[in-house]
Each structure stands twice: as structure tokens, then as C-alpha cells.
Amino acid sequence: MLTGMFVYICSCPSNNFVYVVTAPSGICQETKSQMASVAIKEPKAAITPKKKTKPSRLCYTPPTNIANSKKKILYTRYDCIGEGGFARCFRVKDESGNIYAAKVIAKASLQNEKTRQKLFGEIKVHQSMSHPNVVGLIDCFEDKTNVYLVLELCEHKSLMELLRKRKLLTEPEVRFLMLQILGALKYMHKKRVIHRDLKLGNIMLDESNNVKIGDFGLAALLMDDEERKMTICGTPNYIAPEILFNSKEGHSFEVDLWSAGVVMYALLVGKPPFQDKEVKTIYKKIKANSYSFPPNIPISSEAKNLIASLLTQDPSIRPSVDDIANHDFFHSGYMASSLPDDILHIQPVWPSTQSRSSFQRNLDYVASAAGVGFGKSAGTEKNKPYALKTDEGDDDHMLPSVLSPRDRVNPVMKIGPETKPSSTKLSSIFEAARKTSEETLPSRVKALKEESRSIPKSKLTRSDAPDNETRTGSVSIANLSDNIVWINIKKTALKIGMGLESRPVASSQGPIAAKNILFITKWVDYSNKYGLGYQLSNESVGVHFNDQTSLVFSADENMIEYITHQKNSEAKHSIFSTSKAPDALKNKIYLLKHFKSYMVQNLSRAVQDETLDDIDIKNAGSMIFMHNYLRTRQAIMFRLSNGTYQFNFVDHVKVVVSPSVQGIMVLDKEKEKMVFTLEEACWFTDDLRSRLKYIREVLESWASKLESTH
Numbered sequence: 001m002l003t004g005m006f007v008y009i010c011s012c013p014s015n016n017f018v019y020v021v022t023a024p025s026g027i028c029q030e031t032k033s034q035m036a037s038v039a040i041k042e043p044k045a046a047i048t049p050k051k052k053t054k055p056s057r058l059c060y061t062p063p064t065n066i067a068n069s070k071k072k073i074l075y076t077r078y079d080c081i082g083e084g085g086f087a088r089c090f091r092v093k094d095e096s097g098n099i100y101a102a103k104v105i106a107k108a109s110l111q112n113e114k115t116r117q118k119l120f121g122e123i124k125v126h127q128s129m130s131h132p133n134v135v136g137l138i139d140c141f142e143d144k145t146n147v148y149l150v151l152e153l154c155e156h157k158s159l160m161e162l163l164r165k166r167k168l169l170t171e172p173e174v175r176f177l178m179l180q181i182l183g184a185l186k187y188m189h190k191k192r193v194i195h196r197d198l199k200l201g202n203i204m205l206d207e208s209n210n211v212k213i214g215d216f217g218l219a220a221l222l223m224d225d226e227e228r229k230m231t232i233c234g235t236p237n238y239i240a241p242e243i244l245f246n247s248k249e250g251h252s253f254e255v256d257l258w259s260a261g262v263v264m265y266a267l268l269v270g271k272p273p274f275q276d277k278e279v280k281t282i283y284k285k286i287k288a289n290s291y292s293f294p295p296n297i298p299i300s301s302e303a304k305n306l307i308a309s310l311l312t313q314d315p316s317i318r319p320s321v322d323d324i325a326n327h328d329f330f331h332s333g334y335m336a337s338s339l340p341d342d343i344l345h346i347q348p349v350w351p352s353t354q355s356r357s358s359f360q361r362n363l364d365y366v367a368s369a370a371g372v373g374f375g376k377s378a379g380t381e382k383n384k385p386y387a388l389k390t391d392e393g394d395d396d397h398m399l400p401s402v403l404s405p406r407d408r409v410n411p412v413m414k415i416g417p418e419t420k421p422s423s424t425k426l427s428s429i430f431e432a433a434r435k436t437s438e439e440t441l442p443s444r445v446k447a448l449k450e451e452s453r454s455i456p457k458s459k460l461t462r463s464d465a466p467d468n469e470t471r472t473g474s475v476s477i478a479n480l481s482d483n484i485v486w487i488n489i490k491k492t493a494l495k496i497g498m499g500l501e502s503r504p505v506a507s508s509q510g511p512i513a514a515k516n517i518l519f520i521t522k523w524v525d526y527s528n529k530y531g532l533g534y535q536l537s538n539e540s541v542g543v544h545f546n547d548q549t550s551l552v553f554s555a556d557e558n559m560i561e562y563i564t565h566q567k568n569s570e571a572k573h574s575i576f577s578t579s580k581a582p583d584a585l586k587n588k589i590y591l592l593k594h595f596k597s598y599m600v601q602n603l604s605r606a607v608q609d610e611t612l613d614d615i616d617i618k619n620a621g622s623m624i625f626m627h628n629y630l631r632t633r634q635a636i637m638f639r640l641s642n643g644t645y646q647f648n649f650v651d652h653v654k655v656v657v658s659p660s661v662q663g664i665m666v667l668d669k670e671k672e673k674m675v676f677t678l679e680e681a682c683w684f685t686d687d688l689r690s691r692l693k694y695i696r697e698v699l700e701s702w703a704s705k706l707e708s709t710h
């Protein structure tokens with residue numbers, strides 16, 4: 001979409017400040033003229049700025065109709081909503097009535113090659129970003145006079161405007177905003193992108209007051225974790241000390257965390273910590289780490305402590321994003337699930353008390369939507385390799401590298417196991433049972449019991465109380481109000497509990513035919529853009545879209561079922577033959593096909609046995625779909641519409657509980673499958689019993705949460 005076009009027309013919009021370049025040591029050092037207007041001793045990059053016309057002044061008001069002629073999209077231009085150093089921003093509407101912000105950069109301001117390349121870089125980085133707390137880049141094109149970046153509209157402007165109006169924010173507001181900022185930073189850093197210009201003016205708010213970080217004009221893409229950036233750039237108040245004073249060693253991702261510390265201080269105090277009229281003095285203060293908290297502003301010790309750790313001089317000991325999310329500041333005080341609409345004008349009044357469950361629920365919700373994690377193992381993952389997109393097709397947009405590479409936990413969304421997963425190999429545990437499956441029950445269960453004695457106790461213990469850790473995906477949260485679901489969940493938890501407490505019985509139904517238990521064999525999480533896709537063992541494929549609708553394809557792709565969930569009402573099902581599906585579903589069907597081909601091509605199945613003995617349900621009349629999902633530290637849980645619960649544990653063991661057939665299916669790490677009845681639970685190994693206890697606890701906790709919302 002962008003590539004070909006911008007190779008020859010691009011340039012640099014990025015900032016209010018003119019970039020000037022000096023290279024005393026042969027390294028190209030960029031700085032903004034404002035920075036350079038004073039003689040800074042370290043680094044020696046003193047530059048005298050030239051007085052220039054602000055490049056955004058070269059941008060005249062575009063015509064009422066602006067066309068992306070290549071994609072044949074017409075935008076209607078409305079009012080000017082902002083002006084920066086290089087660009088002017090206008091409200092625009094596309095033909096479908098969607099409103100966006102169009103950042104307009106005059107071609108006249110893109111005269112030198114360096115400026116063009118910088119804009120090209122900004123667009124390429126921005127184009128590859130897809131996160132709920134990063135401004136979405138929707139379209140990009142040019143006409144004779146301008147380059148247009150069509151952006152997600154941030155109706156509530158930036159934190160700069162908010163702070164100007166409000167002077168300072170309350171701690172619950174800062175807690176909410178910081179979590180979303182951290183989520184966006186974590187995402188960028190995983191993609192090896194350093195923003196390098198995080199500041200109040202670049203942190204925008206949408207109409208629901210969710211953070212949207214924008215302006216990738218100074219962003220840098222690292223080729224590997226070890227790469228260091230040498231360019232001196234940033235905005236004086238927010239610039240990290242290692243950029244200014246450690247130019248030989250360069251800088252990396254930690255500079256964004258320093259800036260996050262400056263932002264947090266500014267939100268609570270009303271101005272940045274090192275603020276001064278003189279830029280030179282700002283740098284002196286940064287070097288000396290000289291800042292203080294005004295005694296007249298009440299700020300909690302947790303907030304002060306967090307700011308202090310973010311403003312740690314030595315980047316190597318500055319905390320990581322997940323360390324920060326685990327900080328006490330995020331575990332004390334009031335936690336909101338969203339911010340009130342009118343925070344621009346009215347300081348919110350927060351309740352003086354909050355139940356632990358409400359606090360936890362809100363924290364889980366905000367943190368999981370932002371993709372920032374809790375738990376000791378958080379933040380230890382290596383950044384994933386990343387390649388900038390190069391082609392213009394939607395396919396490229398469709399499945400970027402954030403997608404889970406396997407049918408396992410999406411690394412971006414991270415479900416970090418607090419405890420080390422059990423190393424038990426289930427196939428060996430069940431070997432005896434497998435051999436004796438034709439025998440009578442007593443001998444089977446005897447064999448199981450024998451095996452279980454030799455298995456070390458699992459580490460899945462009660463200390464992983466699900467109440468502290470369940471994090472529903474943003475998709476499933478809305479379904480929490482479903483008013484009968486909690487009863488079914490509770491019933492399943494009860495059945496598991498009864499199974500676990502049951503005494504040995506002389507006879508049993510024996511092993512359940514595997515074909516009776518339908519489960520998810522592949523899944524892919526793209527809920528930060530579209531939804532969660534999955535393939536069932538009957539080979540039907542579905543997508544749970546972010547707008548709470550589901551679409552399911554039968555295995556032969558001839559039938560389509562569309563399910564809409566309205567809050568507090570029954571789901572509505574519509575079934576069509578694929579060739580007669582309504583036009584309104586065209587986009588969703590297109591996405592569903594993409595999810596399917598991605599899963600078919602890239603993901604391995606959850607079981608070894610490719611043929612699966614569920615053939616006879618492949619073409620069953622009613623389509624079973626994934627109702628919702630829930631993330632915990634130990635697992636991701638899927639709830640199917642037939643009442644089956646599937647727990648994919650982080651150690652790749654999968655446990656599927658099917659209350660309708662009283663059956664439990666276990667898929668071990670080697671993808672071997674075994675099926676048991678709940679009645680046999682007393683004979684299970686400690687490992688499997690621990691997993692079942694965990695499943696029961698998660699379901700109980702989830703049911704209670706749902707119940708309390710009624």
C-alpha cells in the first residue's frame with residue numbers, strides 16, 4: 001500500500017522542531033533545533049539553529065474532496081484539528097461514513113532526501129503497528145501537493161491538552177493511563193521499535209479516553225536485541241540521560257521507560273520533573289537526576305517510588321515494562337476499568353473503597369487489553385525477530401509477526417506461568433491405561449494408580465489462586481453478563497469437584513469414545529485487531545470477532561453460521577449456505593478464510609493422530625463454536641457452545657472437560673490423546689488431579705464473578 005509510492009516522494013514530518021545535523025565525530029547526530037540552541041557540553045553537538053518557516057505552514061488547506069486514487073477511496077475533508085511542526089491535521093470522512101484524522105504534509109516541505117527518508121521510515125514503522133493503544137494508520141497516499149496519512153481519530157486530543165485543562169490528574173487516572181502506555185511500549189519493544197519521543201503531546205486519547213500513542217517520527221527499529229542506537233534525538237524534557245551523556249555506548253529500549261517516568265511525574269505534578277526555561281539547565285538536572293516532589297501535592301509513596309525507578313540513571317538497571325506493571329503502584333488505590341468521558345473538564349471522584357475482586361477484575365481487564373502482564377516470569381521473553389512489511393496487500397496486514405507461531409500462547413499476549421509447569425509426560429502415565437483399555441475397569445484403574453504413585457507432585461497448587469490471576473481477553477469480558485452462563489460454569493466446577501472427591505467404584509462406563517469430545521485443535525489470537533480464530537476437531541473453523549459476533553465455517557465450507565451475542569440476551573444464530581451469504585458478511589467471511597488458511601499453513605494440530613476419529617461429526621447439522629475464552633497465568637481456556645471447557649496449559653498439555661458426556665480428554669506434550677470419565681478421577685495421577693483442581697478453581701472463580709454482575 002505504502003511502499004512503492006513513498007520511495008520517491010517521502011520525507012520527514014515528525015516534529016515541531018527543525019532537524020539539524022552535525023557530525024563532529026563522523027557520526028551523524030540529529031537533534032531538534034530547540035535542543036541545539038544552547039551550548040551543551042556533553043555531547044558536543046552545539047548547533048545554532050537557522051530561522052526557518054515552520055514546514056506545516058507550507059501545507060495549505062486541502063480540497064474538500066481528497067482522493068486516494070490508487071485505492072479509489074474518496075475522503076471528505078472537514079475542519080483542521082491540529083497543527084504540528086511539519087503537518088496539519090484535518091478531520092476526514094470516508095465513503096462509508098467512518099471519521100478519521102488526516103495528517104497532511106506539504107510536498108514542498110519534503111525537499112531534501114534525508115527528510116523524505118525520515119517520513120518513509122516513520123510510515124513504515126507506523127504501518128507495522130497494530131495495538132489498541134497505538135494510533136492506527138489507516139491509509140496513506142499522495143496527491144500533487146500533499147502526502148496524507150489517514151489516522152485513527154483521537155477525539156480527545158493529547159495528554160498535553162488534558163493536563164493544560166486539568167493541571168494535574170488523580171492517581172487512579174494515572175494508574176489506568178500508565179498501564180495502557182506500558183502495554184503499547186511492551187508491544188513496540190517486542191517488535192524491536194524504540195519510540196524515542198514519548199511525551200504528553202504524543203500520547204493521545206480516543207473518545208473513550210483510551211491511550212493512543214502516535215508520532216513515530218523519531219522511532220528506531222533495532223535489527224537485534226544487542227544493537228545500540230547512536231543518534232541523539234528526543235525532546236529535552238523527556239530525553240533519557242544515556243542519550244545525552246553516553247553517546248559512545250548508544251541507547252536502546254530503556255529510553256522509552258525513562259520518558260514514561262517523566263510522563264507519569266508530569267501527570268501527577270503538572271509539569272515535567274526537569275522542567276526549566278533553559279534547555280541547558282534541563283540537561284544539567286537530567287544529568288544530576290535532580291527533581292523533587294512538591295510538598296503541597298499529595299502523591300502516594302508507591303507513585304513516587306515507581307517514578308524514581310523509571311528515572312533510574314543507569315539504563316541497565318531501569319525496570320522492564322513487566323517489572324513496572326508488577327509495581328505496588330498498580331496494586332494499591334482505586335483501579336478503574338475505564339475513565340469517565342468528561343475527564344477533560346471534571347476531575348473524577350473515585351469511590352473511597354473498592355472490593356478486592358472489583359479491583360482485581362478491573363486491573364485484569366485493563367492489563368490484558370493493553371497486553372501488559374503480571375507475574376514473576378513476565379518480561380523475560382526475548383524480543384521477537386521482526387521484519388518491516390514491504391508489500392501493499394491486505395494479506396500483509398492480515399497476519400503480521402505478532403501472531404502466535406504455533407497453536408500455543410500468543411507471546412505478545414503472554415500468559416506467564418508463575419509456577420514451573422509439571423514436567424510429567426502424560427503419555428507414560430497413561431501407557432498402562434492404554435494397554436488395558438480393553439480390559440475390565442478395575443485392572444485399568446489399578447494400573448493408573450500404580451503409575452500415579454511414581455509421579456512427583458505437581459506444582460499446580462492452590463497458591464495460584466485464579467482469583468488473582470484470571471485475565472479475560474477483551475473479547476470475553478462483554479460476555480460476562482450472559483445471565484445463564486455462570487450457572488453452567490458453576491455446575492461444571494461442581495461436577496469436577498465431585499469427580500475429584502469420588503471414591504473408587506466397582507464399575508464404570510469405561511473409556512469414552514474420543515469422537516464424542518469435540519475440541520479446538522488450532523487457534524490464533526489476533527484480537528488486537530480482528531478476533532480469535534480457531535479450528536475444531538471436526539474441521540470446522542470459526543472466528544470470535546472483537547465485536548462479539550462469531551462466524552463458523554462447516555468443514556466442507558458449504559455452510560456458514562453467524563452468531564451475534566447481545567448483552568443480556570440469547571445468542572442469535574443465522575445459517576446460510578456459503579454461496580448465499582449476505583453481503584454484510586462479506587468482510588467477515590474474507591477474514592475467516594484468511595484465518596483458516598493461516599492456521600492450515602502455519603499451525604500444527606493439537607493431536608498426533610491426524611485422522612481423528614470424529615469423522616462422523618464433521619458434517620453434523622448444528623455447528624459448535626467457541627463461545628468465549630479466558631486467559632490465566634497457567635492456561636488459556638476456551639468455552640465451546642456445547643458446554644465443553646478446554647484448558648491449554650502453558651506447558652502444552654491440554655485438558656478438555658466435557659460435562660455433557662462426563663468425560664475428560666487429555667492431550668499430552670507429545671500430542672497423545674487419552675479420554676477418561678469423571679468417575680475415574682480418583683485414580684488419576686497427582687499431576688492430572690492438580691490440573692483438574694486448577695480447572696475447577698478457575699471455573700468457580702469465573703462463575704462467582706459472573707454471578708456478582710447480576
Ligand SMILES: Nc1ncnc2c1ncn2[C@@H]1O[C@H](COP(=O)(O)OP(=O)(O)OP(=O)(O)O)[C@@H](O)[C@H]1O
Nearest residue numbers: 013014015016082083084085086087089101151154
Ligand atoms: N490521530 C489524531 N487524531 C486527532 N488529532 C490528531 C491526530 N494526530 C495528530 N493530531 C493533531 O494534529 C497535530 C499535529 O500532528 P503531529 O503532532 O503528528 O504533527 P507533526 O508536525 O508531525 O508533529 P511534530 O510537530 O511533533 O513533529 C497534533 O498536535 C494533534 O493536535
